Amino acid sequence: MDLRTEAPRVVPLTCHGHSRPVVHLHFSPMLGEDEYYLISACKDNNPMLRDGITGDWIGTFLGHKGAVWQARLSNDAALAVTASADFSAKIWDTFSGECLQTLQHNHIVRSTTFSPSQTHVATGGAEKKLRIFDLSRPDTPLEVGPQVHGGTIKSIVWSDPNTIVSASDDKKLRWWDVRSRELTYDFGVNELIGSCELSPEGNLISATAGKSVYFFESASRRLIKSISTPYEVSSVALHQATRRFITGGSSDTWVRVYNFDTEQELEVYKGHHGSIWSVAFSPDGKLYATGSEDGTIKLWKYTDQPYGLWK
Template identity: 35%
Template sequence: MLRNGETGDWIGTFEGHKGAVWSVCLDTNALRAASGSADFTAKVWNALTGDILHSFEHKHIVRACAFSEVKLWDVRSGKIVQTLETKSPVTSAEVSQDGRYITTADGATVKFWDADHFGLVKSYNMPCTVESASLEPKYGNKFIAGGEDMWVRVFDFHTGDETACNKGHHGPVHCVRFSPGGESYASGSEDGTIRIWQTGPLTD
């Protein structure tokens, strides 16, 4: 289901999955949407029409990847181009806005991978099991993470130091994402709410 980010009004519903949908996201221009489902598929949609552009089959439930590896797909050919190995199930995967990094959350770890050569750039241990992480898109100098302890934390990208902690949810946080401009970020929780948080002054 697609809703207006400012008003919450319903815009449209994408129909095509045959199982529960675990993860969804929009591209930078909000022209395409991607979804991962319990029907063992990931789908790419036209966000304007709701049409399915691509459907990628897998052997497991797709929760942005609910298994111990991340698979990168060519959206034109539908073929796997790279697999990134992790020690714990990956619950979140995001490509940075500038295309330089792939951010993943697995277990109590947030990792940043080189999107061109696929090497591990940074790996930070988190205070709890993390369900989702997102890199600030404008300067790339901070990232957010949310998980089982119900808090949404902000960290320094270069050092991994925690710089802020937001309380408000009453259930585990399953998804966090920055806005395209980085001025705010959203968190979705098992408590049935989505919260919007202000990032604060952006500096490079």
């Protein structure tokens, strides 16, 4: 029996402004009843801040001289951190757009994230090193290790005050104790890792590698489920309340919706004209965003009720 539903007509909002592939998206938490923000990382060197509900452009952070591979907002959305091919990570004031700090590295920075307290950031990249910067004393970062990974660190998740998860081209996800800076858990996959993200609820880590998606309980590190799909998956986001997950693919232009329990593909949406590198649910779960090789961001409604610009 085919449990797939015929996909209802979903008209996404298209956010223009970038001139190169959009490689990473990150939503802030909810800041008010109807207030949250979205930041995008792009190969055009210029990360952008948007209203999360409408996609309206708020500002562009100017200063990087290379592709920006990852961008994240702090929990209060007052700060942003970006990781770039210009061998730096930058801390930004999201109200003024001013660059507050430049964290210099010796090679391409591919990944970065804030600590839950917003007082520190972690960075990783082509140096294969995981660094922790105290934003009050950024000139003396701590190095986790000694040997963190055998390949480029593509994503970092600071899952709780004392735990950092790093995902690397060496096909490893590794959990680190921030206090001792020592390895506490290691998980290997069979293909190159595409993405690794913390859920908006903060209780789940999702990762992709090849045609597979992985879901971990963040507190216990337990693998809840791994699912194989017929397609190369570059990013995944799980909607926990409806038990469905969204994937973006590196080998096609389709947004796919799956049932988490049955693992069956339910819906397929066309909208982009290039590979989809990043997928993320909004903090209220009422929309999700996709970022593509085609240089656009699309917002897709994920509620039956009127929402935002979908009236």
